[in-house]
Amino acid sequence: MKNITILLFLIILSNFSFAHEKKYTGFNSPESVVEGNDGYIYVSEIGERDKEGDGKIRRIDKKGNISTVATGLYDPKGIVFYKEKLYVTDRDVILEVNLNGTWSVFASTIAFPKTPVFLNDIDVDSNGNFYITDTGNFETSGVVFKMNMAGNITILFDETNKNNKAPNGVLPIGKNKILLIDWGGELFEANTITKKIIKLGDGFPGGDGLAIKNKTIYISSWKEGKIYKFKDGNSTVIAEGFKAAADIALSKDKNHLIIPDMKAGTVTIFPLKK
Numbered sequence: 001m002k003n004i005t006i007l008l009f010l011i012i013l014s015n016f017s018f019a020h021e022k023k024y025t026g027f028n029s030p031e032s033v034v035e036g037n038d039g040y041i042y043v044s045e046i047g048e049r050d051k052e053g054d055g056k057i058r059r060i061d062k063k064g065n066i067s068t069v070a071t072g073l074y075d076p077k078g079i080v081f082y083k084e085k086l087y088v089t090d091r092d093v094i095l096e097v098n099l100n101g102t103w104s105v106f107a108s109t110i111a112f113p114k115t116p117v118f119l120n121d122i123d124v125d126s127n128g129n130f131y132i133t134d135t136g137n138f139e140t141s142g143v144v145f146k147m148n149m150a151g152n153i154t155i156l157f158d159e160t161n162k163n164n165k166a167p168n169g170v171l172p173i174g175k176n177k178i179l180l181i182d183w184g185g186e187l188f189e190a191n192t193i194t195k196k197i198i199k200l201g202d203g204f205p206g207g208d209g210l211a212i213k214n215k216t217i218y219i220s221s222w223k224e225g226k227i228y229k230f231k232d233g234n235s236t237v238i239a240e241g242f243k244a245a246a247d248i249a250l251s252k253d254k255n256h257l258i259i260p261d262m263k264a265g266t267v268t269i270f271p272l273k274k
Helices: 002-015
Strands: 022-024 030-035 040-044 055-060 067-071 074-084 086-091 093-098 103-107 119-123 130-134 143-147 152-157 167-174 175-184 188-190 197-202 207-213 217-220 226-231 235-241 256-261 266-271
Touching: 030 217, 030 256, 030 266, 040 074, 055 074, 055 086, 055 119, 074 130, 086 119, 093 119, 093 256, 103 152, 130 167, 152 175, 175 207
Parallel strands: 030 074, 074 119, 167 207
Antiparallel strands: 022 266, 030 040, 040 055, 055 067, 074 086, 086 093, 093 103, 119 130, 130 143, 143 152, 167 175, 175 188, 188 197, 207 217, 217 226, 226 235, 256 266
């Protein structure tokens, strides 16, 4: 009986990879992360919300040293690395940040066909098309935008689509397809040409970040402080205990999740089971 109990314990433990490989501390409201082609991890740091000028982009190098890349931002959130530059959502504009710390507004508020309320996540496909979410009032009125490298922005989805409510995380997954996680906890696959949005699942309250490895989708729940994996219609918690798991990213080697915890002020490198 004792051996059976131990075996069951090990099985349960194997489903929760609590052995966080590395945890970095000292961040002030880290919201989003991305690993660059240089192997460094870049972190958007909001600072004090709605305080102009205290937002930053921080960097974790290969030795674990943390430094500041850019300062003077407002409330930077989504971050993506493309062609040796960073593109960041900051309240109602998109910033282009050089790795030497200089930055400029890449797309201003007036570049948007609908005035942004709460720009949140950003990601890019292999053709240089950016996908940007505006979570709106966190219940309805959300918008998903598409932007090209010329800074031209169009609306992909808005309140006229019943499945588009308060989009948060966005992730391109192939030709003309993106994943969306809604703040209300629903996971969707959207076709950017037909404009059809299909619900894949739900139960992820405060849905924030998305990552994908093969056909397994990883979802962060900001409200629950949990990380889920979703495959074939089924979801499983693989990590928990975070205060506010924000916008996650997959590492370049695809063997780790990078998890910013906004309330705890940490960034965790979490090993995925192979």
